[in-house]
Amino acid sequence: MSDPALLVPELPPESGEAAQVLPQTVDGVAVARLYGEPLFTLPQDLYIPPEALEVFLEAFQGPLDLLLYLIRRQNFNILDIPLADVTRQYLSYVEQIRSSNLELASEYLLMAAMLIEIKSRMLLPPKKTEDGSEPEDPRAELVRRLLEYEQIKLAAARLDALPVLGRDFLRAQIHIEQSLTPRFPDVEVEDLRQAWLDILKRANLKQHHKISREQLSVREHMSIVLRRLQGQRFALFEDLFEVDRGPQVLVVTFIAMLELARERLLEITQAEAFAPIYVRLAYAPS
Known part of the structure; x- marks a missing residue:
């Protein structure tokens, strides 16, 4: 959705004395620059195209999000989805977004095709399996995906509700004036031991060896x-x-x-x- 405040149309350059009155640089007071000249007030005949005023009341994160919204809004049983009503409402929404954003509508068209395919399978007589058991409900796979998506969405909402540093609270910062007398850290016994070992190591490196010659007969x-x-x-x-x-x-x-x-x-x-x-x-x- 476009912001009307950002739609500043191109106007013809001013001529005559009005053009000479405008300064050559923008000093922070001008609201825009038009043909290289600063613009201090918005024109009275500003034209706003109709598509700039579109408002989306619901924003969905994908086809599963829209389908889950339609089911929960009308209190449908997710284990027994009335595919005819849900598909009709789903296609109505897809038809609306196709007129404005065909690339976005392509993702939703795939889910619409899946709904129609599931509905057609439900209209046909069920086929017996090889072992004679009842065939699986064509809606089972879709129900499983919807339940998993709803669990992840609720978990994400709970995580988002947790307090976040910088958004819900700030870290307290207290400045404490230190005393004029510096306080040096205490020396531990292990620090003294390590210092003594370092001194011994340096002393061993500087030992003097006296070699004498023994007279043997x-x-x-x-x-x-x-x-x-x-x-x-x-x-x-x-x-x-x-x-x-x-x-x-x-x-x-x-x-x-x-x-x-x-x-x-x-x-x-x-x-x-x-x-x-x-x-x-x-x-x-x-």
Whole structure:
């Protein structure tokens, strides 16, 4: 539906002194602009076409909405719809909208064809089904769609009736003047714990490592090996190493044993493959 206030017809441009009186710019007082010139008052001979005054008393959301309205307005039983009366009223409404909006009427024409088809099926004698039961009422599918649509429409109406922020109520906003003394937030125990862990993490990244060089003597460890073997007939190879003193001492001890074996002061024996390795002195100490 068109708004009559928006129908401002094109008027011929003013000429003479009247055209010179109008200002060149619209400063908020003019109601419209006509041929680039501001228009301060509406013309007295404004023509409004008849179709601009059409008023629709009922607005429907589709064919099902119109059909449900016709049934409920006349208190028809939705489970036993009098299709002749309803179809007649439905076609009367469709005929009205066809003259003004053919595209909108096409949606309603499909439902009208369905109503006529259902009515024609009701006039024909019913056909028995294969199992001998009574055939389904031709109106059953239409009734099911109408009931589902009515349930959804009522649910939408209930949702729309709920209060909505900005439409039915506004959120209260209260400005509270804060005191001049700022109040700092309280510190939780977990905050202190996390801060302490962060300090420890930074401290570990800045640790200083002092590396010193240990003086190890092969001759000294050769003497240590000889002293440990004195008084023993045999000793296991791995028992001669001090594992807890680190890899440096192990390497020096192994070199010392090799040096003693080279000088024929030690004998390293093994009974068979993969058997334990034994070490003994190669001479009898006096």
